[in-house]
Amino acid sequence: MAAAPPAIDATPAALALVAALSERHGPLMFHQSGGCCDGSAPMCYPAGEFKLGARDVLLGHVGGAPFYIGGDQYERWRHTRLTLDVVRGRGSGFSLEAPEGVRFLIRSDVCAAP
């Protein structure tokens, strides 16, 4: 195991949304997506909805909810620090917040040279 996973944190708006969603849906989990359309966006599910694989990496917790990323994608993201934010949007995929008219979004900072 090389460097520790980059931290994930969240903006106050994202934390408020996580709290509201967990009140409605119970415990939550996040998985960072890749690929097209709504790829590169974080997906929010009821805890346990998404079956983790052996190579998924736990980046940290946001508002008590674990935040995972696929192992291969982690290798390409590990030089960046992630912040969960929320914006007005229409969402897609099966992420829980979409019907609220908002969408989780990842912002990033560089913490090591790629």
Place this chain on the structure above:
Amino acid sequence: MRYARPNTPDAKVRYESRYDNFIGGEFVAPVKGQYFENPSPVTGQTFCEVARSSGEDIELALDAAHGAKDRWGKTPAAERARLLNKIADVMEAHLEELAVSETWDNGKPVRETLAADLPLAIDHFRYFAGCIRAEEGSLAELDEHTVSYHFKEPLGVVGQIIPWNFPLLMAAWKLAPALAAGNCVVLKPAEQTPATILLWAKLVGSILPPGVLNIVNGFGVEAGKPLAQSPRVAKVAFTGETTTGRLIMQYASENIIPVTLELGGKSPNLFFADILDHDDDFRSKALEGFAMFALNQGEVCTCPSRALIDKKIYGSFLELATERTKQIVQGDPLDTRTMIGAQASNDQLEKILAYIDIGKKEGARVRTGGERVRLGDGLEEGYYVAPTIFEGHNKMRIFQEEIFGPVVSVGSFDGFDDAIAQANDTLYGLGAGVWTRDVHTAFRAGRNIAAGRVWTNCYHLYPAHAAFGGYKQSGIGRETHRMMLNHYQQTKNLLVSYDPKPMGFF
């Protein structure tokens, strides 16, 4: 020319204020009576409401589909083909109307919907109408008295979840083979772009027997999920991203049904040094091929968003390519001169801007663009991004992730082997481009790039009869070719003995 905005005088398109689901051959209100607002990315303003469905609506659609499946599956191929051709004819007669609607719902320029989305969608129905007429099973004579017959049977009822980047065309890619093969469909359009397909259903819905085609609208988590999880579908087709793709495979594993998935890419576009050997049409074509990253605002799963340029020509080629990119006309998507329109949604806009930000933080250099564009004339709140060229290297995140915006990340390669190594240094393998005057380089590069489609001295062509699908994490299955029929068919083997004598075992 500029098309009038929908619902204004002289407009080609009149939307109703509210759209229901299309189930069992008629428009049906959602069980819970809820609707969501549908804004146009052109202006950011809502122009209609669409059914916000739930699992109950999916069940109604599945009831209708199961009620229709036996008769549709036994309908002669010639009749199914006739109806698909009829759908194509009606679409052709309403081409402008549907094209303008697609522009209004998605934000893409009307010159593109008129020239590509609609003609390709129409041809897709005709292509699969032709394929199903030519479809044959097989037989093998195993010995003098024993014959093995293989019949192609429809799967029954299938679920299809459609993306928002080419709403009607992607629906056509999935519907045409499924219907041709004799399946009934429950289709869930993207919640960002539901309008044109509902307009389309009003035009063509009565051509098919009730229940063969069902369209249920709503959000992924509320309507898409119950469809993907249902034990009443025999297959799920999905275009989208990797996490949802994995989730759909997990749901499918619970029901032991097949899936086809198209999950995007990070397509390399390789420019070899001999491109600049002559100042001719081909050089201009290659520069156009570079600028294709801005086609459809970059919202294409095969967006050539990684340009890899031979270091021998890096500076001079990139200079020409930047000039060509700056000539892209951005503006009102309803103006036929406009080449790049609006991003499909606000969250999409925000995501692209977040990637431009990370690109800058990673040390990539912006050659042009790199910002949101505020257009006038009522388009101030639309979602516009300037075509953006980044210079950097292949380990940067902007070289590894699909931004799904008009953003290209440019790097250089040193020799053929380095070109292929960088091209393949990605999690994905959907599309790629190769530009060279040398047939040997073209062939070797095409065969060595791990991607399902390698455009060679062209890009962004999507004709029927050329298979489209991904290697690696880009998905499973091949669309836009008759082989897609296989993904919607079951094989029935009849093993028949014509020997009246006992076998002699017992």
